[in-house]
Amino acid sequence: MLHRDVAIAGVYITPQGRTPTGSPAQVALAAIDGALADAGLERTDIDGLAVDWPGPGGVAGECASWGRVLNIPLSWTGDAWLDSAGMRGVSAAASAIASGLCEVAVVGGGPVVLKQSADGATVGSLMGREFADPWGAYVSPQFALVAQRHMYEFGTTSEQLALVAATIRNNGHRNPEAVMYGKGPYTVADVLASRLVATPFHLLDLCIVATGGAATVLTTAERARDLRHPPVGLAGAGWDLNGPTYANPPLYREVGRIGESAIRRAFDMAGLGVGDVDVFSLYDPNSFEVIRQFEILGLCGEGEGGPFAEELSFAPGGRYPVNPEGGSLSCAWNGIQQMTIKVIEAVRQLRGTCGDHQVPGAEVAVASNVGSGSRHYEFGVLVRS
Amino acid sequence: MRPEPVTSELTEPFWQACRDGRLIVQRCNQCDTRFFTPEVACTGCASFDWTWTDSDGIGTVYSFTVVHRAAGPGFETPYVVAAVDLDEGWTIMTHIVDCEPDDVRIGQRVVVRFEQVSPTLTLPCFRPMPDPDAGT
Numbered sequence: 001m002l003h004r005d006v007a008i009a010g011v012y013i014t015p016q017g018r019t020p021t022g023s024p025a026q027v028a029l030a031a032i033d034g035a036l037a038d039a040g041l042e043r044t045d046i047d048g049l050a051v052d053w054p055g056p057g058g059v060a061g062e063c064a065s066w067g068r069v070l071n072i073p074l075s076w077t078g079d080a081w082l083d084s085a086g087m088r089g090v091s092a093a094a095s096a097i098a099s100g101l102c103e104v105a106v107v108g109g110g111p112v113v114l115k116q117s118a119d120g121a122t123v124g125s126l127m128g129r130e131f132a133d134p135w136g137a138y139v140s141p142q143f144a145l146v147a148q149r150h151m152y153e154f155g156t157t158s159e160q161l162a163l164v165a166a167t168i169r170n171n172g173h174r175n176p177e178a179v180m181y182g183k184g185p186y187t188v189a190d191v192l193a194s195r196l197v198a199t200p201f202h203l204l205d206l207c208i209v210a211t212g213g214a215a216t217v218l219t220t221a222e223r224a225r226d227l228r229h230p231p232v233g234l235a236g237a238g239w240d241l242n243g244p245t246y247a248n249p250p251l252y253r254e255v256g257r258i259g260e261s262a263i264r265r266a267f268d269m270a271g272l273g274v275g276d277v278d279v280f281s282l283y284d285p286n287s288f289e290v291i292r293q294f295e296i297l298g299l300c301g302e303g304e305g306g307p308f309a310e311e312l313s314f315a316p317g318g319r320y321p322v323n324p325e326g327g328s329l330s331c332a333w334n335g336i337q338q339m340t341i342k343v344i345e346a347v348r349q350l351r352g353t354c355g356d357h358q359v360p361g362a363e364v365a366v367a368s369n370v371g372s373g374s375r376h377y378e379f380g381v382l383v384r385s
Numbered sequence: 386m387r388p389e390p391v392t393s394e395l396t397e398p399f400w401q402a403c404r405d406g407r408l409i410v411q412r413c414n415q416c417d418t419r420f421f422t423p424e425v426a427c428t429g430c431a432s433f434d435w436t437w438t439d440s441d442g443i444g445t446v447y448s449f450t451v452v453h454r455a456a457g458p459g460f461e462t463p464y465v466v467a468a469v470d471l472d473e474g475w476t477i478m479t480h481i482v483d484c485e486p487d488d489v490r491i492g493q494r495v496v497v498r499f500e501q502v503s504p505t506l507t508l509p510c511f512r513p514m515p516d517p518d519a520g521t
Binding site for chain 1: 389392
């Protein structure tokens with residue numbers, strides 16, 4: 001069986017915001033139940049699961065702990081943490097379904113307490129990395145090291161970064177579901193006038209920090225045909241990993257093209273190319289990563305991502321619309337499950353249920369997770385079946 | 386208080402050397418690769434046969450960021466996080482010190498300068514190399 005014989009049948013995003021709507025386990029269960037309801041399935045239909053168990057009780061970080069609380073036998077579980085979210089989790093679950101290890105898998109969860117964080121916070125906090133923490137090198141400065149080198153080598157400008165941030169943030173400004181709904185609109189000058197966090201990043205170049213959960217339900221394409229929504233097929237996926245995360249300074253020469261091989265693998269698997277894509281759900285922890293992805297996607301050459309941004313084909317109505325819901329810059333960011341939200345936005349676009357930010361007639365969507373600063377990248381191609 | 390690294394048997398010699406004012410790095414006895422951050426095996430050939438060796442502590446700024454939002458208590462902003470390529474062929478995350486943040490440049494030549502953060506933590510940071518033409 002191929003990945004395209006697996007479908008995403010259910011999706012759900014719990015309310016996102018600054019304050020939690022429940023304990024991590026409660027939010028995770030709300031995400032699971034929401035995605036099952038969206039698919040028209042019951043808890044007892046699940047036989048595969050990649051949802052981080054947050055504890056207390058059970059064994060924190062062990063997906064199998066959910067089996068006890070849900071009182072269901074499981075024939076497949078993912079590893080916890082990153083494997084329970086986004087394109088990594090969805091493609092791993094699809095592999096399990098395609099190989100026959102399980103038939104209905106749920107991937108997602110609630111806010112995850114970072115295993116190695118000193119204070120349980122996420123962006124902006126230290127991560128328990130022995131050779132980064134003492135120098136105060138949290139996530140944004142690490143990504144900034146890559147961005148700054150790109151600017152040095154290719155002449156990418158702060159204005160180009162700000163243009164990306166303002167455009168995606170304005171998508172969220174118009175989306176009632178976005179955490180930052182109505183908080184704009186933003187101009188390039190607004191982004192550049194916001195306070196500096198870590199050069200070249202201003203506050204508005206960086207994703208928001210909120211909390212919430214999300215989940216997807218996958219099953220065979222055959223079974224998905226009888227469920228509530230037209231199934232969305234996973235036509236291809238790929239991963240690209242480059243050593244431990246955040247432990248060493250991310251160097252452009254090592255990670256500047258990270259994800260390129262994952263994208264190639266996914267498109268080859270799908271028998272499609274970037275020119276076939278109608279909507280791009282790209283990981284946007286900061287403005288620069290979007291510019292970098294223009295390059296590794298092959299929309300432009302290496303170093304040309306800044307000038308490509310100025311063409312604004314990634315804006316609403318453009319040929320390559322990126323994050324029409326507002327992305328992590330404006331719509332939702334919640335630690336780990338924002339990766340799943342990237343997949344869900346792609347699914348909703350292909351279902352045609354995105355309302356005011358629907359890309360008309362979308363048939364092929366891509367979703368990506370993470371990037372250069374964290375040394376891993378996952379990518380998937382989704383199609384309307 | 387700045388976070389103190391949780392060290393291990395593998396990494397403690399590095400931190401002890403810093404407290405002694407010496408910068409050291411692992412060098413592979415099989416393929417001569419110098420590698421950092423510390424690993425149990427060489428990142429060039431996976432050999433477990435390596436030794437700590439002294440570094441001259443001279444290198445070049447590969448990239449940097451001026452951090453205005455502190456990582457937490459104990460950090461005075463702005464501070465400059467940098468990736469410095471040592472001339473010996475290894476790279477370290479560090480701070481650039483002893484100059485205005487706005488004066489830091491990619492390609493700048495730098496030399497190690499140890500900063501004692503606490504009785505138990507001495508950090509290898511880097512400062513601009515004195516300009517050989519200065520004063521002439």
